[in-house]
Amino acid sequence: MGLFSRPESIEPAQEPAATTQDELRNAVEKAKLPENIRRIALDEITKLDRTDPSIAEFGIGVTYVELLLSLPWNISSQDTLELENAVTVLDQEHFGLNGVKQRILEYLASNITCHIRKSTVLVVDDEQISRDNMAYSLSKLSCEILTASNGLEAVTILEERNVDCIVTDLKMQKMDGLELLNYVQEEWPDTKLIIVTGYATVDNAIGALKKGALHYLPKPINLEILRTTVQEILDQQKQACSVSGPILCFSGPPGTGKTSIGKSVANALSRKFIRLSLAGMRDEAELRGHRRTYVGAMTGRIISELNKCGVNNPVFMLDEIDKIGQDFRGDPASVLLEILDPEQNRHFLDYYLDTPFDLSRVMFITTANIVENLPAPLRDRMEVIPFSCYTLNEKKQIGLDYLAPRQLRTLGYSQNEISFTPEAMAALISGYTRDAGLRNVNREIGNVCRKINLQILQHTQKPPISISPDDIRTLLGYERFTFEAATAQPLVGVTTGLVWSEYGGQIIYIETAKMKGTGQLLMTGSLGDVLKESAQTALSFLRSNAIQFAIDENIFEQTDIHVHIPAGDISKDGASAGITIAMALLSLLTKRPARRDVAMTGEFTLSGRVLPVGGLREKILAAQQAGVRTILLPERNRQEVEIMNEDVRNAAELHFISSINEVVDHVLLPSTQNNSPYGQQANTQQTESAL
Secondary structure, eight states: OOTTOOOTTSOOOOOOOOOHHHHHHHHHHHSOOOHHHHHHHHHHHHHHHTSOTTSHHHHHHHHHHHHHHHSOSSOOOOOOOOHHHHHHHHHHHOSSOHHHHHHHHHHHHHHHHHHHSOOEEEEEOSOHHHHHHHHHHHGGGSSEEEEESSHHHHHHHHHHSOOSEEEEESSOSSSOHHHHHHHHHHHOTTSEEEEEESSOOHHHHHHHHHTTOSEEEESSOOHHHHHHHHHHHHHHHHHHHHTOSOEEEEESSTTSSHHHHHHHHHHHHTOOEEEEEOTTOOOTHHHHOOOTTSTTOOOOHHHHHHHHHOOSOOEEEEEOGGGOOOBTTBOHHHHHHHHHOTTTGGGEEOTTTOSEEOOTTSEEEEEESOGGGSOHHHHHTEEEEEOOOOOHHHHHHHIIIIIHHHHHHHHTOOTTTEEEOHHHHHHHHHHHOOOSSSHHHHHHHHHHHHHHHHHHHTTSOOSSEEEOHHHHHHHHOSOSOOOHHHHOOOBTTEEEEEEEETTEEEEEEEEEEEEESSSOEEEESSBOHHHHHHHHHHHHHHHHTTTTTTOOTTHHHHEEEEEEOSOTTSOBOOSSOHHHHHHHHHHHHHTOOBOTTEEEOOEEOTTOBEEOOSOHHHHHHHHHHTTOOEEEEEGGGHHHHHTSOHHHHTSSEEEEESBTHHHHHHHBOOOSSOOOOBTBHHHHHHHHHHO
């Protein structure tokens, strides 16, 4: 072995271990990140090179780069753009809701049209060979190609055709590229323009881009780059077209299918579905994130959920948007203005991410029980689609075809082993549920199925079992709800009214009493200002028309009148109980009993005109559940009722009224103590002429 020979015992030197920064740098280079995000990630890695790995800032930087790598900047799921598929999915998963389905299909149809419409590209160049080469290359994009030899020919084409993108030379006779650019910016601002020239200079490029050109490409042109650039422009325009519509807001009582219909929309489009509940959210940082300078900082829920789902175009449902809070930590509703506005959400800024993220591909859907609780600027950005309560027939059909089979499958039974008769389902719905939606119906069906399952395991029942109405009463006990309005006897000073709340339509009873006093009007029952004003209006109307109603005028000065609406622990307000209060007071003052099976809704003026109200579908169905036989509605709501489905129109006998005088004969019975002629046809006409 020579003097300078290498000893055999010494192993060759090993390659140095890859550092965390090297691994991140390699990951960034391999990832298909947008150029600006790639630069941000590499700059952050460069900072890590100068940072001691033992300090906290190093870990924060590594986490930030990993977040940039994991976000779906350019990852989108492929949409299923078939209207027939959307119709099939909506019908399979939901019964009824025809108006809602129609509006959703219209929304989806507009998106489908934007994607299937063939784009048009105009190539403008005074050189025949160059024009033909660019046109041939762009024809591979499956778009329509038009050509022009100068700017004037291009303008003529633009006046006759809709063009999505223009590829134009800079130097041309008659009208050059910059003149064409200026003309397009003024007349067709949505048309994108690319400058192609053999006289490429920095000044020309900057000038063209400042005037509105989207790209500036030098000659001899790389046709592959041109084709890729045009393809990106056309894709962006189609995407902008598909999300340009308003944000959908599903509003209605709980349990009416708002969330589930959102899932069906995602299934129809083959998109991923995200649901985020905003109920009780008070800190805007939950949506926008925290700045990385804070200990324990993290991204907001919007970016976090997108990171979990792995695509940038899911169906994103913001649930219970009307229950969002506000306190010293900020106003989350103001952040929603940026999230839901298509003009702003292309550059949504999460404070932790600290760089804009494009939310324009996300299909946002919101839900609310009462849209009136939303701030006006936020409500203005959404199109409200109301979800009405279900009719008794719809509930029965949904219970038999959807809810009962689902509950049985969870217990391992088929419909051949356990089944509900239609009569049993009707008895369950009418006797044990009273909500506008289907949650309680589903809960009671599950209760029955579990009890039957227990009986089978205890060998007291044996499949097949057909559940009858008697079985429902045996399993669930006494009926919790009855037709109280149908069985109630007429009383003096008590009338039946219809109101609407966030939980659907409801029946209320207006009770009145009189006692010796000084003419005061007392009101109890947690009433709001509007209801109190309605009562005062009703009393003033009766006092001003005391002679026509055969009321002793002295009674108003010598008597205190008390108006009460039961369930005092529930706040009540709204402008729809005016005629109900007026009939209760008239019944009290004339001692004529009021029919309890006649329900009414409507506000009226001091001149006696009945005004239209809202929530009629919910009110009619609530009256049907209570056993009301006759419903009085404002005449000005007639057209709205006539377009409702037959189940609603046949729920009870409907009468439309235009003045308070028409209500009397429907509600008040003759009195044995007061032979008032009011209510006869002749006196009714006399009263109307006097008013």
